[in-house]
Amino acid sequence: MPVGLNHEDMQKLDDVVAVRRKVNQGESLFRSGDAFTSLYAIRTGFFKTCVSSEDGREQVTGFQMAGEIMGLDGITSDRHNCNAVALEDAEVCVMPFANVEELSREFPVLQRHVHKIMSREIVRDQGVMLLLGNMRAEERLAAFLLNLVQRLHARGFSRSELVLRMTREEIGSYLGMKLETVSRTFSKFSEDNIIEVKQRWVRIIQPDALKKIFNPDICN
Amino acid sequence: MPVGLNHEDMQKLDDVVAVRRKVNQGESLFRSGDAFTSLYAIRTGFFKTCVSSEDGREQVTGFQMAGEIMGLDGITSDRHNCNAVALEDAEVCVMPFANVEELSREFPVLQRHVHKIMSREIVRDQGVMLLLGNMRAEERLAAFLLNLVQRLHARGFSRSELVLRMTREEIGSYLGMKLETVSRTFSKFSEDNIIEVKQRWVRIIQPDALKKIFNPDICN
DNA sequence: CGAGTTCTTGACAGTGATCAAGCGACGTGG
DNA sequence: CCACGTCGCTTGATCACTGTCAAGAACTCG
Numbered sequence: 485m486p487v488g489l490n491h492e493d494m495q496k497l498d499d500v501v502a503v504r505r506k507v508n509q510g511e512s513l514f515r516s517g518d519a520f521t522s523l524y525a526i527r528t529g530f531f532k533t534c535v536s537s538e539d540g541r542e543q544v545t546g547f548q549m550a551g552e553i554m555g556l557d558g559i560t561s562d563r564h565n566c567n568a569v570a571l572e573d574a575e576v577c578v579m580p581f582a583n584v585e586e587l588s589r590e591f592p593v594l595q596r597h598v599h600k601i602m603s604r605e606i607v608r609d610q611g612v613m614l615l616l617g618n619m620r621a622e623e624r625l626a627a628f629l630l631n632l633v634q635r636l637h638a639r640g641f642s643r644s645e646l647v648l649r650m651t652r653e654e655i656g657s658y659l660g661m662k663l664e665t666v667s668r669t670f671s672k673f674s675e676d677n678i679i680e681v682k683q684r685w686v687r688i689i690q691p692d693a694l695k696k697i698f699n700p701d702i703c704n
Numbered sequence: 705m706p707v708g709l710n711h712e713d714m715q716k717l718d719d720v721v722a723v724r725r726k727v728n729q730g731e732s733l734f735r736s737g738d739a740f741t742s743l744y745a746i747r748t749g750f751f752k753t754c755v756s757s758e759d760g761r762e763q764v765t766g767f768q769m770a771g772e773i774m775g776l777d778g779i780t781s782d783r784h785n786c787n788a789v790a791l792e793d794a795e796v797c798v799m800p801f802a803n804v805e806e807l808s809r810e811f812p813v814l815q816r817h818v819h820k821i822m823s824r825e826i827v828r829d830q831g832v833m834l835l836l837g838n839m840r841a842e843e844r845l846a847a848f849l850l851n852l853v854q855r856l857h858a859r860g861f862s863r864s865e866l867v868l869r870m871t872r873e874e875i876g877s878y879l880g881m882k883l884e885t886v887s888r889t890f891s892k893f894s895e896d897n898i899i900e901v902k903q904r905w906v907r908i909i910q911p912d913a914l915k916k917i918f919n920p921d922i923c924n
Numbered sequence: 925c926g927a928g929t930t931c932t933t934g935a936c937a938g939t940g941a942t943c944a945a946g947c948g949a950c951g952t953g954g
Numbered sequence: 955c956c957a958c959g960t961c962g963c964t965t966g967a968t969c970a971c972t973g974t975c976a977a978g979a980a981c982t983c984g
Contacts, residue, residue, distance in 0.1 A: 535830050535831070537834055537838070541834065541838045542838075543830075543833055545830045556823055557830065559823030560824040560826075565830070585812065585815055588815065590809075592805065592809065595809065596805065599779050600779055602822040602823070603777060603778070603779030603780040603822070606777050606780075606822065606829065609832075610829065612829075614755055614761065614765075616833060616836035617836055617879075618880070620940090651963090652962075658837075659837075661941090664963095664964085664965085665941075666963095670963095670964090683962085871930065872930075872932095873930085883930090885971090887931060887933080903980080
């Protein structure tokens with residue numbers, strides 16, 4: 485939050501994120517249909533968000549980690565439109581949306597920030613559409629791993645090692661494939677010596693090979 | 705735009721949307737990489753938006769018609785992230801985003817409206833993810849037709865007849881399938897007497913059958 | 925009217941889904 | 955601390971859906 489505000493103004497902003505909430509592994513932060521009141525910024529932990537169709541099909545729409553914002557889906561209809569489930573014990577900042585809007589009016593820089601966050605979510609979703617609409621299983625998983633490790637690295641974790649917080653089934657749901665296919669694709673990457681896998685633990689041996697799979701044309 | 709504003713305030717809002725722009729069929733309103741300055745509200749005509757990956761794969765991310773807003777993708781990075789192409793001669797209102805933000809600060813009701821529009825886009829995108837991740841060809845096309853005819857009906861067009869403004873290939877790109885599969889699925893629906901198709905012209909004979917295909921469990 | 929685009933249809937192939945079985949890890953309780 | 959049950963993961967065999975390639979028909983537009 486890059487701003488040049490005085491002490492009093494900073495205090496106002498701080499107050500918005502003053503309320504914290506813990507969410508245990510497996511619990512929902514909010515559910516589809518819940519009244520929308522707040523956005524949530526993840527302090528610690530890891531979430532998945534998923535939507536489901538009336539006939540019960542479920543689609544994981546994203547995995548969120550520290551620093552990311554959840555709940556934007558609720559603004560349109562004043563009801564949440566997806567479930568946010570903690571994949572490990574987590575803590576979030578509760579940001580009442582009325583307060584966010586009020587402060588946005590007062591501080592243009594915050595207003596712009598809020599707009600950028602929402603726009604980023606739209607762009608991210610469009611990237612997922614590209615992945616789901618155009619790519620094959622190997623490409624999807626390669627893109628997924630690269631994206632995940634890149635976000636983890638931005639938070640100070642290793643560039644080559646990660647521990648998956650989600651099951652094969654959840655990965656599959658996100659990537660539009662079945663858990664068996666996820667497992668097989670992991671095994672294939674492992675056989676090809678591109679990654680090393682042991683259950684949830686993954687080590688990326690050849691990041692360039694992953695990039696090449698994900699993006700066949702840019703091979704340098 | 706349901707508001708209780710005085711004449712002067714109304715004037716300010718009007719000024720934001722004062723500038724119009726015509727876009728001929730086949731032309732782009734904006735392209736990926738263009739500097740982002742404005743949002744666009746469609747007055748007349750029909751658009752597609754599409755993103756493309758570095759290696760040239762293209763994904764249609766949506767079809768937009770009168771009253772809908774385009775350009776939200778550009779806010780994050782101050783550059784547009786997709787191409788908006790007119791599928792028929794069109795006219796849009798140019799809404800400089802700086803003005804939108806300024807007026808949003810002044811009029812909370814407008815601010816809320818802008819937020820709802822962005823949130824609606826996020827929710828829509830998540831619905832597309834569900835479609836791309838979980839559904840089979842027939843279900844995708846059924847959902848597509850129902851969505852399209854519903855939006856057209858909300859604009860005063862027929863509930864059962866429509867003229868597609870896009871090619872089979874564009875439909876396929878949006879739905880994550882090949883143009884041949886789109887064509888075959890149209891033919892199948894036609895054989896089953898669910899719809900009548902003649903090139904771009906479509907008549908929905910049994911909307912309930914489409915709903916049932918789209919949503920197998922809710923069969924009433 | 926003719927060139928080019930779009931659409932349809934057929935035959936075949938391949939990717940990933942489905943069904944099934946077994947293995948391994950983890951947690952709980954004896 | 956170990957036995958056991960559960961859940962998640964892996965792997966194999968088979969099948970179905972959709973993609974690919976190809977050809978021709980229908981439509982559009984200059």
